[in-house]
Amino acid sequence: MAKSIPAKLIEDTARELTSRAAIDIPHDFRAGVRRARDRERNRLARFVLDEMDRNWDIATEDRRPMCADTGLPRYYVRVGNEATIDGGFVALERALRQATADATATIPLRPNRVHPLTRIDHNNNVGTHAPEITYAFEPDRDFIDVTTVHKGGLFGSDYRMLFPADGIKGIKRFFVDCLVQFGKRGLACQPAIVGIGLGGAKDTCVRLGKEAACLRVVGSRNPDPEIAKLEQELTDLGNYIGIGAMGFAGTSMVVATHIEVAFSHTGGLPIGVHQFCLSSRRATARIHPDGRVEFRDDPAWFTDYYRREGVE
Amino acid sequence: MTAPYTRLDDVGMDEVHLTTPVADADIARLKLGDVVYLSGVLYTAREGVYKKVVDDDRGLPAGVRELTNVNFHCSPAAAIRPDGTYAVEAVTATASFRFGKSFPKWFERSGSRVIVGKAGLTETAYREWFVPAGAVYLTTVGYGLGATYGKAIRRVVDVHWLRELGIAQALWVLEVDRLGPFLVEGDREGRSLFALANREINARLAEVYRELPPPALSRFGEVVSREDEVVL
Numbered sequence: 001m002a003k004s005i006p007a008k009l010i011e012d013t014a015r016e017l018t019s020r021a022a023i024d025i026p027h028d029f030r031a032g033v034r035r036a037r038d039r040e041r042n043r044l045a046r047f048v049l050d051e052m053d054r055n056w057d058i059a060t061e062d063r064r065p066m067c068a069d070t071g072l073p074r075y076y077v078r079v080g081n082e083a084t085i086d087g088g089f090v091a092l093e094r095a096l097r098q099a100t101a102d103a104t105a106t107i108p109l110r111p112n113r114v115h116p117l118t119r120i121d122h123n124n125n126v127g128t129h130a131p132e133i134t135y136a137f138e139p140d141r142d143f144i145d146v147t148t149v150h151k152g153g154l155f156g157s158d159y160r161m162l163f164p165a166d167g168i169k170g171i172k173r174f175f176v177d178c179l180v181q182f183g184k185r186g187l188a189c190q191p192a193i194v195g196i197g198l199g200g201a202k203d204t205c206v207r208l209g210k211e212a213a214c215l216r217v218v219g220s221r222n223p224d225p226e227i228a229k230l231e232q233e234l235t236d237l238g239n240y241i242g243i244g245a246m247g248f249a250g251t252s253m254v255v256a257t258h259i260e261v262a263f264s265h266t267g268g269l270p271i272g273v274h275q276f277c278l279s280s281r282r283a284t285a286r287i288h289p290d291g292r293v294e295f296r297d298d299p300a301w302f303t304d305y306y307r308r309e310g311v312e
Numbered sequence: 313m314t315a316p317y318t319r320l321d322d323v324g325m326d327e328v329h330l331t332t333p334v335a336d337a338d339i340a341r342l343k344l345g346d347v348v349y350l351s352g353v354l355y356t357a358r359e360g361v362y363k364k365v366v367d368d369d370r371g372l373p374a375g376v377r378e379l380t381n382v383n384f385h386c387s388p389a390a391a392i393r394p395d396g397t398y399a400v401e402a403v404t405a406t407a408s409f410r411f412g413k414s415f416p417k418w419f420e421r422s423g424s425r426v427i428v429g430k431a432g433l434t435e436t437a438y439r440e441w442f443v444p445a446g447a448v449y450l451t452t453v454g455y456g457l458g459a460t461y462g463k464a465i466r467r468v469v470d471v472h473w474l475r476e477l478g479i480a481q482a483l484w485v486l487e488v489d490r491l492g493p494f495l496v497e498g499d500r501e502g503r504s505l506f507a508l509a510n511r512e513i514n515a516r517l518a519e520v521y522r523e524l525p526p527p528a529l530s531r532f533g534e535v536v537s538r539e540d541e542v543v544l
């Protein structure tokens with residue numbers, strides 16, 4: 001049997017991931033924003049994107065957070081079916097919570113998490129159900145992949161129960177609604193990676209939409225060619241609306257559109273739309289049982305196994 | 313007074329450097345879309361501070377009003393170091409529209425004349441609340457320029473109400489050097505850069521929506537009368 005992964009190693013890795021996510025913009029997203037800037041004709045919108053690009057250099061050079069709004073730091077953990085953790089999942093969750101609290105003080109991050117009613121702030125981004133930890137599994141593997149995402153934005157996400165009769169046009173309509181309502185004044189801090197969850201139960205499509213926005217790299221396509229085609233159509237449609245960075249009339253609204261599907265109720269077509277803002281913060285590490293840790297930009301969250309359709 | 317811009321493309325984006333407290337004549341000269349950098353002292357104030365000053369009738373902490381007339385709607389990514397000093401690495405604004413109704417009292421009690429924030433307000437809001445106070449609105453850029461803005465902070469001059477309000481909501485008095493860029497979003501006449509942009513965006517929307525159907529089920533909000541059904 002493979003060696004157990006020490007909880008301490010998970011904690012140290014998560015602390016490093018939190019700092020990388022907060023400071024270093026992922027390469028794929030940055031390249032996408034640069035393409036959006038090159039296409040953009042509006043001077044104000046282009047100015048915004050040039051300043052963002054400079055901001056990412058300053059963040060990396062100075063090791064300071066790219067955006068002071070920490071968003072909601074959270075984790076996605078993919079566990080190999082053969083992996084074991086010293087102290088089990090309770091130790092893993094403790095490690096991730098500890099890392100969040102420590103990183104909040106050392107980077108520093110803004111302590112964003114408060115009780116919804118009393119507004120009490122522990123000043124460490126830890127609280128009830130915070131940070132969220134989402135799990136997925138992978139057969140025949142003995143590592144764990146830890147991804148942290150700091151998703152910002154009180155604006156930009158929405159959910160709708162559509163119906164089968166609404167079809168593709170209904171999806172497009174809701175997509176445009178989301179971009180127009182949150183694109184003006186740049187409330188969504190666009191251009192964004194737009195994630196769409198289609199189908200499943202209400203919570204499934206909202207979850208999948210967020211994962212599609214935050215856990216797929218710019219340039220990736222859904223393996224289903226029809227869905228991949230729709231991704232491209234929606235990106236083009238989003239950039240055709242006439243809204244650019246910060247809500248200046250322009251074309252820089254969408255860096256990429258990612259769609260993920262789940263089997264839904266026969267009578268429904270639920271849809272969740274998320275916009276991963278100009279501070280698209282994510283970082284991933286693979287932790288092997290021999291103690292090796294590999295950092296990377298691509299969360300590679302959507303594996304064939306994760307998207308499986310059959311029993312196996 | 314310069315002639316108002318009628319098209320977004322005409323906006324000059326002139327670079328302007330202001331020092332605090334910002335003089336009335338400098339405020340009056342600002343044009344929509346000017347690219348502004350601030351040097352001197354400013355303070356952060358958001359929901360917590362507004363509640364104290366506007367709802368609970370407290371003044372700003374002693375000395376703050378005399379120091380500066382610039383209010384930044386933000387909270388810094390800050391921490392208190394073990395030796396008691398403060399680390400402020402990044403600042404990003406928070407959306408300003410939510411402070412709307414507080415402005416008349418806020419201007420009166422704080423003496424602030426330059427509001428720096430995110431996403432601005434409506435032209436109606438500027439005309440009703442800002443113009444009478446002689447105030448203008450500068451919007452942050454991005455809006456994620458946290459590192460750029462953080463780099464311009466020279467030092468934390470003071471922090472007030474830290475224990476009561478917490479790090480994110482406390483009133484931080486910051487000394488800054490060429491903090492920016494900001495864009496003039498609301499000028500002294502009550503005009504708005506976003507309103508200019510929205511007029512151009514709206515002119516196109518009918519075309520964008522031409523092929524798109526209404527959804528099969530409406531929701532309250534789209535259905536404005538509560539007596540209406542959501543089913544079409």
Ligand code: SF4
Pocket residue numbers: 067068069070071151152153154188189277278279404454455456
């Ligand atoms: S939405 Fe993103 S870029 Fe905008 S302020 Fe929040 S974290 Fe920063």
